[in-house]
Structure formats: structure tokens, C-alpha cells
Amino acid sequence: MIRSSVFLILIMFIVAPAPRASAGERGPVCRVPSVVDVMTREMHKRDYYARIEPRLIDEIPESARNTVWCGVTVSTLSYDARIGDGLPLGRCEQHAFRVQAVSNGFVVRYLR
Numbered sequence: 001m002i003r004s005s006v007f008l009i010l011i012m013f014i015v016a017p018a019p020r021a022s023a024g025e026r027g028p029v030c031r032v033p034s035v036v037d038v039m040t041r042e043m044h045k046r047d048y049y050a051r052i053e054p055r056l057i058d059e060i061p062e063s064a065r066n067t068v069w070c071g072v073t074v075s076t077l078s079y080d081a082r083i084g085d086g087l088p089l090g091r092c093e094q095h096a097f098r099v100q101a102v103s104n105g106f107v108v109r110y111l112r
Contacts, residue, residue, distance in 0.1 A: 035070075
């Protein structure tokens, strides 16, 4: 009986998928909520109707280990009565941010 239970336990360890180890991984830096909030505030300074699409954010690492470039897709509205008969016209724009990870958080700079 003991041999069969030991054998069964060994089979369970071999067959059962092991959980993935996690050492505090956060995922993409550009999608951290505090970074997205800073990028949203920066975009609202330039265009009140701008809205960042979090699922359309790209991240490109730089040569420095703690710095990445964030490509952000922004949807915005344009009100031009001559073109849209007074209706808002939607458009998408691309903007870039540089995000640097520091000991207390992130430094976000608007590039274009």
C-alpha cells in the first residue's frame, strides 16, 4: 500500500504542471497604472479630448536596463464645423514617452 501511494505521488509530480515561479514580475512598465495616469495627464495638457488606449501601448527597451520607450495610441476628437457639419471627428494619433524606472517609482517624459 505504501509503495503504491509513493508511486502515485511521484507520478503526480511528473505529470502535473508545475506553477510558474514569480519573483515579483509586474509585466510591461508602460502599462503600470501610475505610468498610464501620468501619460494621460500629459496628453490632457495638450488635448482635452485625448484618451489613451491601454491595450494599444507598445514598449521598446533602450540600451539602459531601467529605461524603455512607450508608443502610445491616443484617440481624440476634433470639432471642425467646416468639415464635419458641427459633429466631432474622431482620429488616432501616435505619441512617444520615455519611462525610466528609479528606486521610488518611474520618471515619465513626453517625447512626441
